[in-house]
Amino acid sequence: ESSLKVTGVDLLKRQNTQQHHTDGYNIQNLVVRRGQPFQVQVSLNRELRPADKLSLRFGIGENPGKNRGSLLSLKPEREDFNGWKISIVEKNGKECLLSVTSSPNAPVGKYNLHVKTGANIYKPENGVIYLLFNPWCEDDVVYMASEAQKKEYVLNDTGYIYVGSAYSIYDRPWNFGQFEEFILDACMYLLDKSKLSLSARRDPGTVSRAMSALVNANDDNGVVLGNWSGNYISGTSPMDWIGSVTILQKYYKTKKPVRYGQCWVFAGVLNTVMRCLGVPSRCVSTFDAAHDTEENLRVDIYLNEKGEKLNSLSFDSVWNFHVWNDVWMKRADLPNGFDGWQAIDSTPQEQSQGRFQCGPCPVKAVREGDVYLPFDSKFVYAEVNADRVYWVVKKVNGKDKYFRVGTETQAIGKNISTKAVGQNRREDITREYKYPEGSREERMSMQRAYSFIRPSGLVPCSGYASTIQALGGNTQPLVPKEPVTKTGLHLEISNTEPLHPGNPLELAITVKISAPGSWTVDLTGSCQLQYYTGKVQANLGTIKETINLEGSSEMQIPLKIAPDAYMKTLSSVEDEVLILVTAIAEVKETNDKLTKETSMRFEYPPITVQMPETAKLYNDFTCAFIFKNKLNVILENCKLLVEGLGIFKMTTFEQGDIMPGRIMKSEIICTPTRLGEKKIVAKLISNQIKGISTEKAIIIT
Numbered sequence: 001e002s003s004l005k006v007t008g009v010d011l012l013k014r015q016n017t018q019q020h021h022t023d024g025y026n027i028q029n030l031v032v033r034r035g036q037p038f039q040v041q042v043s044l045n046r047e048l049r050p051a052d053k054l055s056l057r058f059g060i061g062e063n064p065g066k067n068r069g070s071l072l073s074l075k076p077e078r079e080d081f082n083g084w085k086i087s088i089v090e091k092n093g094k095e096c097l098l099s100v101t102s103s104p105n106a107p108v109g110k111y112n113l114h115v116k117t118g119a120n121i122y123k124p125e126n127g128v129i130y131l132l133f134n135p136w137c138e139d140d141v142v143y144m145a146s147e148a149q150k151k152e153y154v155l156n157d158t159g160y161i162y163v164g165s166a167y168s169i170y171d172r173p174w175n176f177g178q179f180e181e182f183i184l185d186a187c188m189y190l191l192d193k194s195k196l197s198l199s200a201r202r203d204p205g206t207v208s209r210a211m212s213a214l215v216n217a218n219d220d221n222g223v224v225l226g227n228w229s230g231n232y233i234s235g236t237s238p239m240d241w242i243g244s245v246t247i248l249q250k251y252y253k254t255k256k257p258v259r260y261g262q263c264w265v266f267a268g269v270l271n272t273v274m275r276c277l278g279v280p281s282r283c284v285s286t287f288d289a290a291h292d293t294e295e296n297l298r299v300d301i302y303l304n305e306k307g308e309k310l311n312s313l314s315f316d317s318v319w320n321f322h323v324w325n326d327v328w329m330k331r332a333d334l335p336n337g338f339d340g341w342q343a344i345d346s347t348p349q350e351q352s353q354g355r356f357q358c359g360p361c362p363v364k365a366v367r368e369g370d371v372y373l374p375f376d377s378k379f380v381y382a383e384v385n386a387d388r389v390y391w392v393v394k395k396v397n398g399k400d401k402y403f404r405v406g407t408e409t410q411a412i413g414k415n416i417s418t419k420a421v422g423q424n425r426r427e428d429i430t431r432e433y434k435y436p437e438g439s440r441e442e443r444m445s446m447q448r449a450y451s452f453i454r455p456s457g458l459v460p461c462s463g464y465a466s467t468i469q470a471l472g473g474n475t476q477p478l479v480p481k482e483p484v485t486k487t488g489l490h491l492e493i494s495n496t497e498p499l500h501p502g503n504p505l506e507l508a509i510t511v512k513i514s515a516p517g518s519w520t521v522d523l524t525g526s527c528q529l530q531y532y533t534g535k536v537q538a539n540l541g542t543i544k545e546t547i548n549l550e551g552s553s554e555m556q557i558p559l560k561i562a563p564d565a566y567m568k569t570l571s572s573v574e575d576e577v578l579i580l581v582t583a584i585a586e587v588k589e590t591n592d593k594l595t596k597e598t599s600m601r602f603e604y605p606p607i608t609v610q611m612p613e614t615a616k617l618y619n620d621f622t623c624a625f626i627f628k629n630k631l632n633v634i635l636e637n638c639k640l641l642v643e644g645l646g647i648f649k650m651t652t653f654e655q656g657d658i659m660p661g662r663i664m665k666s667e668i669i670c671t672p673t674r675l676g677e678k679k680i681v682a683k684l685i686s687n688q689i690k691g692i693s694t695e696k697a698i699i700i701t
Contacts, residue, residue, distance in 0.1 A: 002045065002046060003117070003118050003120065004045065004048070004052045004053075004118055005117060006120070006122035008042075009113070009122065009127070010041040011113075011124070011129070016038040020038065020136075021033070021154075025130075025184055027181070029129065031129075031130040031132065031184065032130070033132050034108065035102060035105075035139050036134055036137050037099045037101040038100055039100075040056065040097075040099075040113075042096045042098060044094045048091055053075070053116075053117065053118055054116070054117050055115075056074045056098065056115055056116075057072065057074070058071070058112070059071045059072075059114070060109050060198065061198065064112075069082060069199075070198055072084055076088045083103025083106065084101065084102050084103050084106070085100070086099065102131060104134065104137050104140045107199070107202050108131055108133055108191070108201055108277060109130075109188065109191055109201055110131075112127060113128075113129055130184060132277055132278035133204055135150050135153075135280050141204060141329050142279050142280060142330075143330075149421055151421075153275070153328065154275055155275075157275075158174070158176065158645065158679045158695075159176060160172060160173055160174060161174045161268060161285065162283075162321070162418070163285065163532070164578075164601045165287060165320045165598075165601060166288055167599060169417065170601065173242065173695040175244065176244055176268065176271055176272040177245035178272050179645075182248070183244075183245065183249070187277055190223070191210075193214060193220070194214060204279045204327065205360050207277065208329075208344050209375060212270060212344045212359055213346070215273065216266060216346050216347065216348040216356050218348040221255075223248065224247060224251075224258055224259075224260070224269055225258065225259045226261055226266070227259065228262060228533055230531075230573055230574055230575060236260060237260065237685075238260050238261050238262040241268070242641055242642075242650070243643055243681065244268050244269045244271070245643070245645070246650050248272065262575075264323045266346040266347045266348075267284075267345075267346070268283065270325050271283050274325065279328065280327065280328035282341075283323055283325055284323065284324055284325060285415075285417045286321065286322050286383065286415075286417075286433075287416075288411055288414050289384065289413065290384075290413070291316060291317050291319055291383070291533075297382055297449075297450075298387050298389055299389070299412070300389050301318070301389065301391070304392070306524065306542040307392075307525055307526040307582050307584050308526040308542065309536050309597075311535055313393070320533075324358070325344050325345070326341040326418070328342075329342060331362060334373055340363065340364060341363040341364075342359060342362055343358075344359030344360050345359055345380075346358070352379070358379065360375060361373070361374075363432050369445035370448065371448075372452050378452065383413065384413025384416070385434070385446070385449070386413075387407055387408065388407070388408040388412060389406070389408075390404070390405045390406040391405065405593045406593055406595030408596075413433065413434065417429065485587070485592040485594065486515065487513050487519060487592050488513060488515050488552075489512070489513055489585060490512040490514070490594070491585055492510040492512070493596060494507070494508055495507050495508070495600060496508050498603050499602050500602070500632075501604070501631055501688055502633035503563060503632060504561060505527065507527060508556050508557065509556070509583045511549065511585055513551075513552065513553060513554070516551045517589075518549075518550055519589060520588040520589065521546070521549060521586065522586045523546070523583065523585050524543070524583070524584045524585075525557065525581065525584075526539070527559055529566060529570070529577045530577060530580045531575055537573060537577055538566065540565045541559065541560075541561050543557065545557055563632075563633075567633065567688070570602075570688055571688050574690075576691045578599040578600060579599065579600045579602070580599050581600070582597040583596050605627070605630040605631065606627075606694060607626070607627045607682050607692055607693070608627070608694075609623065609624070609695075611624070611680070611696065611698060612698065613698065614698065617672055617675060617700055617701070618671060619671075619672070621669075621670050622668070623644075623668050623670050625665070625667075626663065627664045627684055627692075628661075628662070629660055629661060629663075629664075633660065634657050634659055635658045635689060636688065637687050638655035638664070638686040639652055639653070640655055640683070640684050641685065642681065643681050644678060644679065645678060645679070646672060646674030647671070651668060653666045676699070677697050678697065678698055678699075679696065679698075680695060680696050680697075680698065
């Protein structure tokens with residue numbers, strides 16, 4: 001009697017991947033999501049009889065074994081094994097159609113499929129199956145009910161990262177590209193590299209924490225090497241990336257960290273990795289984010305007598321913006337009420353449990369002030385809730401003395417932003433992280449947080465000043481409020497003309513007073529160029545004026561900076577810099593003091609993309625990029641970077657110098673290889689300007 005043998009296995013890739021929303025992955029193998037059935041067609045040398053023994057064996061990792069749970073042997077007659085199910089859908093002569101459902105909490109990763117019949121084992125070609133998290137499965141902890149949200153947070157391979165400053169937010173298009181060639185393999189390599197146990201791979205919380213560590217190169221040879229030095233000669237400047245694809249492909253090929261990244265690069269890459277593994281994920285930008293506050297919820301800003309910010313004294317800093325990620329999951333490890341979005345951050349800032357990793361921290365814990373919950377919730381809370389305290393450093397008898405000239409309690413963690421679901425616009429999600437400023441809930445949340453974080457009293461924290469703990473052990477912490485001045489003193493900073501590089505910077509400080517009476521106000525104003533990390537790069541100019549205001553009135557004081565004062569710095573730095581204006585006002589009669597600062601970005605002429613609105617699959621079309629230099633300066637060493645996922649690979653055009661008034665035009669022939677809406681992203685980099693980018697969509701039919 002002939003023994004039962006398998007003659008072929010068809011993994012029915014087309015039908016399975018469509019049902020599992022994995023048909024986008026550019027890979028030979030079958031990719032499926034956990035907790036959801038997929039079908040396998042087995043061809044045999046004869047009909048299947050009741051006495052025959054047939055089993056599908058799924059093995060994960062090096063030499064899988066049954067007792068370790070890394071080898072699953074599924075027999076149709078024994079339905080359930082470790083939460084996996086198998087059944088015969090139909091038998092038709094020598095053909096047998098099987099349905100396999102993995103457990104909704106199965107470890108994610110690569111499984112080897114073998115078919116065993118009696119003593120015979122059949123190994124199909126391309127028999128490695130990739131198993132991912134499943135936001136479509138109600139029993140998976142990453143389940144997300146809304147179709148539109150899943151389309152955005154799992155399946156969208158393009159998006160924006162919001163950067164700039166709270167005063168002028170702009171969107172930087174970013175290609176996540178989680179379905180591109182080698183990206184899934186790069187993520188599987190990272191999973192292996194994380195050395196997570198098999199059971200740890202079941203949990204998206206543990207996986208996302210491990211990925212937050214592996215996306216930065218610190219302490220584990222991870223994907224991207226951070227660099228904030230301004231010198232990027234030995235790699236790619238962080239400003240020059242327009243997506244994650246090139247970075248992850250290069251990393252997978254070389255297994256060495258890719259140089260260089262700053263926070264939006266880490267967040268862009270981590271977003272790609274999490275979406276690729278099937279965890280809903282979004283990039284989150286916070287404006288005026290506090291760093292290194294040593295958990296005292298305070299950032300000290302030191303100014304000289306001219307009102308210029310000093311780099312040297314500050315250990316802590318306020319970044320104009322910082323970008324991290326939120327991932328969506330149920331938190332079975334926490335008390336009820338903390339499911340949903342969890343913050344994770346792969347920018348290497350502080351070590352957590354001995355590694356540069358951060359999160360997952362429940363966004364709701366930040367909002368409620370429950371900062372004792374894992375992971376790193378104190379750190380995330382401080383980033384969005386610290387106070388900013390201004391000190392003027394004056395020489396008194398040859399010694400530095402510190403004078404407090406203002407406290408801002410509502411200046412940190414503003415305009416928390418992400419891309420809106422299904423729309424190309426910014427959505428403000430500050431309310432998910434914080435209660436409205438001044439509300440009863442906010443005060444309660446703050447008091448709760450303060451019971452776990454001990455803020456120090458108001459003394460300068462500089463290394464030169466001794467720190468005095470102003471709070472006794474049992475005093476109720478005060479919730480600081482905006483200082484109410486006797487005169488209703490108020491400052492506003494604005495630009496009166498567009499901030500075009502090569503033109504004078506026309507800025508203005510408006511001083512307002514609301515109380516009746518005659519008031520003398522000493523105003524000090526300064527203008528500096530700074531990196532987004534708050535580090536000052538150049539001092540451009542200062543003003544000192546004494547003004548008289550009668551009753552409830554206001555006065556606008558101009559601050560004008562000539563192009564010569566800043567163009568040299570602008571051309572010599574590798575990063576995008578912001579214009580920082582700081583104003584200090586003192587009312588002589590009442591000794592009221594107020595400090596305000598505003599960061600603004602330069603404004604640039606646009607890049608225009610010309611191409612048809614629709615195109616047919618595999619039919620070539622031409623795409624043109626046009627840029628007119630409307631500035632009064634030569635743009636030197638221009639490079640145009642373009643990428644279109646599913647249309648063409650990342651391409652760089654060297655453009656040389658573009659004179660004022662000149663028009664640059666570049667064309668690329670595009671061959672669409674995928675259906676649906678596809679985006680083309682372009683970015684122009686020159687010595688003078690780093691931040692011009694644009695994107696345009698095309699429908700492929």
